[in-house]
Amino acid sequence: MIEIxxxxxxxxxxxxxxxxxxxxxxxEITGLIGPNGxxxxxxxxxxxxxxxxxxxxxxxDGVDVATHxxxxxxxxxxxxxxxxxxxxxxxxxxxxxxxxxxGSGGQALEADIDDLxxxxxxxxxxxxxxxxxxxxxxxxxxxxxxxVHRPKNLILDEPTNGLDVMSSRAVRELIFxxxxxxxxxxxxxxxxxxxxxxxxxxxxxxxxxxxAEGTPAQMRAETGAEDLEEVFVRILKRAGMxxxxxxxxxxxxxxxxxxxxx
Amino acid sequence: xxSGLADGWAYRLLTVFxxxxxxxxxxxxSLLLALIxxxxxxxxxxxxxxxxxxxxxxxxxxxxVTMPMAGLEYAPELAQHLATLNILPAPAxxxxxxxxxxxxxxxxxxxxxxxxxxxGHAEFTVDILTNLGQVDNLRATARLTDAIQSxxxxxxxxxxxxxxxxxxxxxxxxxRKVNVARDxxxxxFFYNMMPPLVIFMIFMGGVHLAIDTTVGERxxxxxxxxxxxxxxxxxxLLGKALAALVFTAITAGVNxxxxxxxxxxxxxxxxxxxxxxxxxxxxxxxxxxxxxxAIAVALQMMVAVITRSMKEAxxxxxxxxxxxxxxxxxxxxxxxxxxxxSVLVPVFGQMTLFNQLVADRLPSVAHVGISAxxxxxxxxxxxxVAAKWFRREKMFVLG
Numbered sequence: 057m058i059e060i061x062x063x064x065x066x067x068x069x070x071x072x073x074x075x076x077x078x079x080x081x082x083x084e085i086t087g088l089i090g091p092n093g094x095x096x097x098x099x100x101x102x103x104x105x106x107x108x109x110x111x112x113x114x115x116x117d118g119v120d121v122a123t124h125x126x127x128x129x130x131x132x133x134x135x136x137x138x139x140x141x142x143x144x145x146x147x148x149x150x151x152x153x154x155x156x157x158x159g160s161g162g163q164a165l166e167a168d169i170d171d172l173x174x175x176x177x178x179x180x181x182x183x184x185x186x187x188x189x190x191x192x193x194x195x196x197x198x199x200x201x202x203x204v205h206r207p208k209n210l211i212l213d214e215p216t217n218g219l220d221v222m223s224s225r226a227v228r229e230l231i232f233x234x235x236x237x238x239x240x241x242x243x244x245x246x247x248x249x250x251x252x253x254x255x256x257x258x259x260x261x262x263x264x265x266x267x268a269e270g271t272p273a274q275m276r277a278e279t280g281a282e283d284l285e286e287v288f289v290r291i292l293k294r295a296g297m298x299x300x301x302x303x304x305x306x307x308x309x310x311x312x313x314x315x316x317x318x
Numbered sequence: 319x320x321s322g323l324a325d326g327w328a329y330r331l332l333t334v335f336x337x338x339x340x341x342x343x344x345x346x347x348s349l350l351l352a353l354i355x356x357x358x359x360x361x362x363x364x365x366x367x368x369x370x371x372x373x374x375x376x377x378x379x380x381x382x383v384t385m386p387m388a389g390l391e392y393a394p395e396l397a398q399h400l401a402t403l404n405i406l407p408a409p410a411x412x413x414x415x416x417x418x419x420x421x422x423x424x425x426x427x428x429x430x431x432x433x434x435x436x437x438g439h440a441e442f443t444v445d446i447l448t449n450l451g452q453v454d455n456l457r458a459t460a461r462l463t464d465a466i467q468s469x470x471x472x473x474x475x476x477x478x479x480x481x482x483x484x485x486x487x488x489x490x491x492x493x494r495k496v497n498v499a500r501d502x503x504x505x506x507f508f509y510n511m512m513p514p515l516v517i518f519m520i521f522m523g524g525v526h527l528a529i530d531t532t533v534g535e536r537x538x539x540x541x542x543x544x545x546x547x548x549x550x551x552x553x554x555l556l557g558k559a560l561a562a563l564v565f566t567a568i569t570a571g572v573n574x575x576x577x578x579x580x581x582x583x584x585x586x587x588x589x590x591x592x593x594x595x596x597x598x599x600x601x602x603x604x605x606x607x608x609x610x611x612a613i614a615v616a617l618q619m620m621v622a623v624i625t626r627s628m629k630e631a632x633x634x635x636x637x638x639x640x641x642x643x644x645x646x647x648x649x650x651x652x653x654x655x656x657x658x659x660s661v662l663v664p665v666f667g668q669m670t671l672f673n674q675l676v677a678d679r680l681p682s683v684a685h686v687g688i689s690a691x692x693x694x695x696x697x698x699x700x701x702x703v704a705a706k707w708f709r710r711e712k713m714f715v716l717g
Contacts (some may be wrong), residue, residue: 104546107711126548134546140539144344145337156333157547185344201543 057082058132058209058242063102063112064264065095072098074264075112080242080257082208085235087255088244089288091297095264096244097137100211103242104134116209130158133207135215139198143187147178147197150186151204158205165204172200177226191218199227210234212243216250228254248285260288262297330549334557338531339564348526352565355522356573359515364580367508371588385462386410388417389432393442396432399469405462421447427455430462440473505591506677510653512577513603513672514646516570517665520607521614521639523569524562528618529631531558536713537628552705555623559615559701566611574600599675606671606686609693613664616697620704623713642669649673656681661689664696 058080065073073095080086088096101107103114105125114121116128141150148169155165173182176196181189186197195218202210215231216224231254235241245251251258252272260268260275268275268291276282279290342348387407390397397407410429411417420426428448436442444466448459474488486492532555535541544554581594618635625631642665653673654660661667667689674681707713 106542106545126550129546129548132546134543136542136546138539138542140535140541140543142341142538142540144341149337149340153333153337154543154547157330157544157549159329159548161329198543 057115057117057240058086058103058211059115060099060103061112061114063099063109063114065098065102065107065110072264073102073109076261076265077112078259078266078269080209080240082240083235083238084256085231085241085243085254086257086259087251088242088259088261089246089248089251090244090261091292094261096261097213098264099261100134100136100213100242100244104132104211105129130205131208133202133205133210135195135199135202135210135212137213139194141186141189141194141197144185146185147182147189147193147200148173150197151200154201155204160205168204168206169200172203175226175230176200177223192220192223195219195227196223199230207239209240210242212241214245215243216245216247224250248283248288252284260291262292262295267291267295267297327550327553331553331557331560334549334554335560338527338558338561342527342530342561342565345526345530348530348565351526352523352568353572356519356569357576359519359573360576360580363508363511363515363577364584367505367581367591368584370504370508371585371591382406383458383461384408385428385430385458386420386426387430387432388412389434389436390430392434392437393432393444396444396466396469399472400465403465403468405465417447421449424449424452427452427458428462505585505594507650509581509594509676510650510673512676513669514643514650516573516577516603516607516672517610517646517669518639518643519573520566520570520610521618521642523566523611524615525618525635525638527558527562527565528615528622529628529635531561532619532622532708533625533628533631541713551709555619555705555708556701559619562615562618563611566615567608570604570607570611574604595676595678598680599678602675602680603672606668606675606681606689609690609697610665610668613693613697613700616700616704620700620707623704623707645669653677655679656685656689658685661685662692664689664693667692 060076060078062075062077063073064071064075076095076099078086078088078099088099090096098107102109103116103121105121105128108122117131119128119131121128145153151169151172152165155161155168160168173179176199178193178196178200181193186194189197195215199212199215202212212231216227219227228250231241231243235256243254245254255272257271258269258275259266268278270278272284272287275287275291276284279287279294281287281290382404384406385408388410390400390407400406410426410431411420414431417426417429417431421429428446431445431447433442433444436444446459446462448455450456450459471489475485478485478487481487532541535544545551578594578597578600585591585593617638621634621638622631625634645666646669649669653676654670655674655677656667656670660670667685671681671686671689
């Protein structure tokens with residue numbers, strides 16, 4: 057379980073988070089959505105121990121990240137916004153490196169790596185240097201890196217960004233599988249149709265604080281909008297956080313690549 | 319067993335170290351710095367020494383030498399005197415303008431010009447056209463003027479004798495130059511150039527790795543995923559620093575080996591030049607260098623984590639080797655051997671120990687130990703500052 061309680065964080069004069077709170081439970085997929093600059097990445101960084109909150113706290117499985125960073129990180133797998141691979145290491149070497157950093161080793165780690173390579177469809181490029189990987193291949197390696205130590209909790213920042221249809225579907229299936237096994241998953245995405253399909257619970261934030269939360273169905277009922285994108289726009293407008301430049305006629309819902317009926 | 323080890327700080331540090339070694343052994347830039355750059359200094363010094371050796375041999379006071387001369391047939395006695403001193407005439411340009419141009423342009427080292435008016439006369443004036451802007455000409459000019467001076471002395475002594483005067487009548491004070499220096503000293507001067515160049519390479523060897531694994535990781539976006547792993551930030555930086563240290567040690571090893579081999583080759587054909595220090599001295603320099611490598615890597619890490627971009631780090635770290643190398647250049651001209659005081663100064667202590675080893679004099683164990691301790695302590699303090707900086711949020715937030 058991931059808990060964020062009244063977290064505030066500022067960078068100089070910029071207030072990135074203003075008392076943001078949310079809870080992502082085990083066996084659920086929680087979507088943290090918001091406009092650019094809403095504080096999603098800052099909130100994630102507080103949870104995975106890169107930033108210290110000015111006020112409030114973040115916990116992973118009850119472990120306070122600020123006081124026990126390394127213990128909390130052992131329970132957490134993260135797919136950050138920036139994939140950041142080593143161009144001279146192969147995909148397999150990336151997974152091995154991060155597995156070892158998490159304390160794994162030996163045959164057990166090699167078996168886990170083989171399993172991830174197969175599940176993420178990385179067989180064709182597993183032993184090639186990462187230089188020249190496509191965005192999709194980079195994302196798969198980054199996802200494998202987040203999963204290699206079998207974390208109970210997952211933070212996924214734009215998990216299908218840059219993937220083709222089949223790969224997106226494979227990643228979504230993997231996320232569902234993790235949820236089925238009782239993992240806690242906290243993700244952010246700008247693809248509303250994907251959020252709608254994946255998330256059990258939504259947390260909408262803007263200007264560093266939560267402006268709405270609930271199940272997608274609850275939010276639809278509350279706003280009277282069917283399309284989640286429209287729900288998002290109405291909630292921001294209601295909170296007075298939709299700038300004029302962003303007010304445009306609602307676009308038709310975008311189907312999730314690969315999820316259309318045959 | 320594995321799980322017990324895997325939980326440990328040392329295992330994580332070793333994991334980071336092994337990854338950086340594997341990564342950078344595949345990196346052409348790191349290999350270039352470690353294996354090729356260290357050959358350049360030795361090539362330069364050995365080349366210079368070889369040329370100096372050739373110059374000494376060809377210009378030695380008693381060796382036959384040819385010098386361009388014009389009109390020597392007008393002064394046959396002078397020609398005979400020069401021949402007895404192994405100074406033989408070579409053709410010179412016919413006109414005065416051509417002669418001046420040839421010497422000015424460096425095509426001829428000097429030209430002795432005897433005027434036609436000298437024919438049949440005992441007293442006459444000769445011109446020595448020389449270009450002292452070229453160092454090579456100094457010895458040749460000095461040899462020719464000495465030879466003409468000795469001709470004058472011989473004539474003067476003969477005239478004095480004929481007049482019933484003492485032979486040294488015209489030269490009451492007789493000068494005798496006693497040169498106690500050996501030509502071998504020029505080789506020692508070149509050997510003294512080694513320490514600053516070795517220090518320069520020590521401060522260059524791990525520089526690419528230090529930049530690439532810190533500020534480079536931040537620019538590449540791989541630092542954030544790395545910091546998500548449950549590893550102590552100081553341990554993470556130490557693993558990277560150890561890899562940089564190994565590359566620095568490889569660089570120093572290649573550099574010293576190249577110095578020894580190239581200098582041996584440079585003096586191989588020369589009887590005048592003294593041999594370079596032995597392998598024991600080179601091994602000693604390597605051992606004395608180890609604390610120096612530690613402080614070099616610590617400084618590189620500190621600069622690399624403080625700077626905000628790879629370009630900025632490259633500028634500062636490109637200048638860093640000059641800081642210790644420039645004082646080292648002064649020691650080329652005035653070598654100082656290790657003293658109780660010098661070894662207390664980090665880096666400078668190693669320089670004085672280098673000078674002592676290059677002179678083939680083994681330093682005392684106490685001096686080596688004290689200088690190592692002081693320098694390693696300084697390296698530890700600098701590394702602690704780097705590690706503190708590495709823990710700051712700005713390390714990745716601004717990236």
